[in-house]
Amino acid sequence: MEEPCYSFEEEETTSEFLLWDQDPNDELQLDNLLLDYSSLADHLFPWPSSASPPTAPISSVAPPSPFDVAPERALGAEVDSSPPPGPAAPSPGSAHRRAANVRERKRMLSINSAFDQLRCHVPTFPYEKRLSKIDTLRLAIAYIALLGEILLSGCEPKSYVEQCLKSSLQSHRQAIWNTSDLTARLSWIKWD
DNA sequence: TAGGCCATCTGGTCCT
DNA sequence: AGGACCAGATGGCCTA
Numbered sequence: 001m002e003e004p005c006y007s008f009e010e011e012e013t014t015s016e017f018l019l020w021d022q023d024p025n026d027e028l029q030l031d032n033l034l035l036d037y038s039s040l041a042d043h044l045f046p047w048p049s050s051a052s053p054p055t056a057p058i059s060s061v062a063p064p065s066p067f068d069v070a071p072e073r074a075l076g077a078e079v080d081s082s083p084p085p086g087p088a089a090p091s092p093g094s095a096h097r098r099a100a101n102v103r104e105r106k107r108m109l110s111i112n113s114a115f116d117q118l119r120c121h122v123p124t125f126p127y128e129k130r131l132s133k134i135d136t137l138r139l140a141i142a143y144i145a146l147l148g149e150i151l152l153s154g155c156e157p158k159s160y161v162e163q164c165l166k167s168s169l170q171s172h173r174q175a176i177w178n179t180s181d182l183t184a185r186l187s188w189i190k191w192d
Numbered sequence: 193t194a195g196g197c198c199a200t201c202t203g204g205t206c207c208t
Numbered sequence: 209a210g211g212a213c214c215a216g217a218t219g220g221c222c223t224a
Binding site: 101105108112135 | 196198202
């Protein structure tokens with residue numbers, strides 16, 4: 001099996017170890033986010049949802065046309081024929097309710113698109129299947145924390161990570177990024 | 193077959 | 209008032 005290769009110095013990627021290989025605008029936005037570390041708390045989400053271009057369907061179970069209004073596709077309440085609880089509540093099949101459903105699907109698509117973008121910025125194993133949403137979030141948190149530590153340390157990224165992997169730093173510091181998920185991925189990086 | 197993950201619908205709440 | 213956001217419920221798909 002081929003080993004993944006990544007160099008902090010050259011920001012070069014292989015097709016098997018996905019890092020920073022996305023749209024230059026996305027990369028720039030992430031760069032800005034990492035550079036402006038002090039404002040991280042105000043910019044936890046770097047991509048506005050409206051700016052996320054739609055990507056290819058990520059799920060095999062996604063409907064062919066996500067914008068179609070398909071009340072018969074209703075899964076959760078498809079056989080619920082009980083009347084709405086309040087007089088102000090729109091009936092399940094009303095135009096208002098269908099429009100709200102369409103908006104909600106579009107909103108979820110936007111969120112999923114952002115998750116796809118985020119997946120492209122966290123280290124993954126070459127053989128790894130698609131990260132789940134929760135794993136993507138946790139890995140991204142750890143990865144950002146690591147990058148922040150590298151920036152603050154002023155050390156060479158390569159040597160810093162190698163030191164960490166040798167536990168010389170982990171032994172006396174409980175770093176936020178020090179998760180088994182991330183350290184395992186870092187150990188896959190071939191530096192030269 | 194059980195559990196994890198996901199898409200979708202739905203109603204409530206908040207915001208503009 | 210209408211849209212955005214959120215969480216609960218439900219059922220489908222996939223994998224160990």
